Amino acid sequence: MIQKILIANRGEIALRVMRTCREMGIKSVAVFSEADRNSMHVRYADEAILIGASSSNESYLVIDKIIEAAKKTGADAIHPGYGFLSENAAFSERCKKEGIEFIGPDAFAIRTMGDKITARKTMIKAGVPVVPGTTEPILDEDLAIKTIQEIGLPVMIKASAGGGGKGMRLVKDQAEILNAIRGARSEALNAFGNDAVYIEKYIDSPHHIEFQIIADKHGNAVHLFERECSVQRRHQKVVEETPSPLLTPEVRAEMGEHAVLAAKAVNYAGAGTIEFIMGDDLKYYFLEMNTRLQVEHPITEMVVGVDLVRQQINIANGLELNFRQQDLKQTGHSIECRIYAEDSENSFMPSPGIIKHFSEPLGLGIRHDGYVYSGYEIPIYYDPMISKLIVWAETRKDAINRMKSALYNYKITGIKTSIKFLERIMNTPAFVGGNYNTHFIQENAAFLLGPNKPNPECEDMAMVAAFVQYLDKLEKTCIQPISGSSASNWKEFGRKRNSIRL
Ligand code: MV4
DSSP: OOOEEEEOOOHHHHHHHHHHHHHTTOEEEEEEEGGGTTOHHHHHSSEEEEEEOSSGGGTTTOHHHHHHHHHHHTOSEEEOOSSTTTTOHHHHHHHHHTTOEESSOOHHHHHHHHSHHHHHHHHHHHTOOBOSBOSSOOOOHHHHHHHHHHHOSSEEEEEEEEETTEEEEEEOSGGGHHHHHHHHHHHHHHHHSOOOEEEEEOOSSOEEEEEEEEEOTTSOEEEEEEEEEEEEETTEEEEEEESOSSOOHHHHHHHHHHHHHHHHHTTOOEEEEEEEEEOTTOOEEEEEEEOSOOTTHHHHHHHHOOOHHHHHHHHHTTOOOSSOGGGOOOOSEEEEEEEESEETTTTTEEOOEEOSEEEOOOSTTEEEEEOOOTTOEEOSSSOOEEEEEEEEESSHHHHHHHHHHHHHTOEEESSOOSHHHHHHHHTOHHHHTTOOOTTHHHHTHHHHSOSSOOOHHHHHHHHHHHHHHHHHHTTOOOOOOOTTOOSOHHHHHHHTGGGSOO
C-alpha cells in the first residue's frame, strides 16, 4: 500500500491532493521551483524538495528531477495533478520503469487519447458517437476538398496532436479550404511537431458537456455523471455546474453509458473525463478524453459525494471500486467559479503581484480550493488561476444565490481578480435561465464586461502574456525574466511585446 506520495504540481491542486493524503494517513512530498519557495503547498506537505528554477521547463516539467526527488524522499507514488506532466505518456512510463506508482492511467491510454485521430477511430470501434468527419490524416488536398463537399460546409480542421482548442480552423467557404488546411498543418507542425490534421463537421453553438469516469485495474468502470462547462472564454473554462440544465434523464443515462464504453475501449484505469459537444437537438458527439483529474472535479464530488483523489489512490493501490453504477446518484446542485488574477474590467489583463488582504467566504455549502494568502506574491511563471469557489445547494436556484453571496463575501486586495465578472455571470438572464451554450460570453459581452470598453492595446498585451507561457513550452522564449525585480513581469511582457516573435 502507498505510504508516501510525491505531488508533482503546485498551487491549489497540490494542496487539494495533499488534503486527501492527510485524511488517508499518507505522507506527502512537495516539489517546488525557486518562484514557489513561499508557496502554500511547500508549507503544507510533510516534506519539500527544491527541483529547479522558476520556469516550469526547468522544474515542474523535468521528469528526471521529479523522479530524483521521489527516490530521495522514498515516495512510492506520484500524483501529477493537472497540467504539467499529468498527460505525458513518457512520464507515466518512466514512473512504471522506476517502480514508482503513477497515480493516473498507463502510457497506452494517454497516447491513444492524446492522438485525436487514433482516439476517433477507437471511439467509432467502441460504438461511441463521434462528430461526422475523417478518420485518417489529410494528406491529399484534392481528396480533402472532395471529403469536405461530402461532409458539407462549415467544417473544422483540427490538429491530431492538438486538443483544448489549439490548432483548430473553422472553414465556412469553399475558397478558404486549401489555405485552412495548409495553415492548420504548418501550425500543428510548429506547435506539436506533428502536422496530421483531420476534418469534422462544424457543430454551431454547441454545449460542452463532459462525463467523469473512474475505472479500476480489474475492468470495473463507472461514470459519476456530467459537468456542464459551456461558460468559456478563449477555450478557458470560467464557470462549471452539475447537473447540466440541458440534459434529460434519458440522454444523461445514455451519455454515461457511452462515457464508460469510451474508458473501457482504452483499458482505462484511474479518473478521467470524456468530453462531448452537444447541439440544441441534444445530439451529442465525443470530442476528446482528458486522461487526468480535472480542475472542475470538485463539483462532481459535491453532488455525487465521492472523493475523486481518494478513488485515484485506491485504484493505484490495486483496489476494486467499492460501489457500482446503480449506487451512484446526483444530489442537489453544484457550481464552480474559477478566480483568475486578471482584470476583467480591462480586457482580462493579467494582474500578478502581492496580495494585500485575502479573506475567502465561509459557510454552509461553500468550498474554497485555493492556495494564496495575505502577503503572498503571485508568480508570473504559472497559470493565473488563484482559486476555485465551489458551492452546493439543493436546487440550481439556491446554488446560484449561494454563489452570488459567496462571491460578494470574497475579498482580495492588492491585485485585480475576475470576481466581479463572475458576479455578473451569476446575474445574466441566460445563465440564470439555464439556456446558454459555448457562445455565452460572446453573446452577453455587453452585459458582462460592464461600462469599460475593451481596449485593443490591452487585449494585445494580455495575448502576449498568455503567449509567453506557450512559447516557453516550445523553448522559443526570447524574453529573459527580470531577475531580482519585484516589478510585475507580466506587465513587462506587455511592454516588450515587440520583441516576441509571434
Ligand atoms: C468543435 C466545435 C464545433 N464543431 N468541433 C474547442 C475546444 C476543443 N476541445 C474543441 N472545440 C470545439 N470543437 C466541431 N466539430 C466547437 C468547439 C468550440 C468549443 C468547444 C467546447 C467548448 C467551448 C468551445 C468554444 C469554441 C469552439
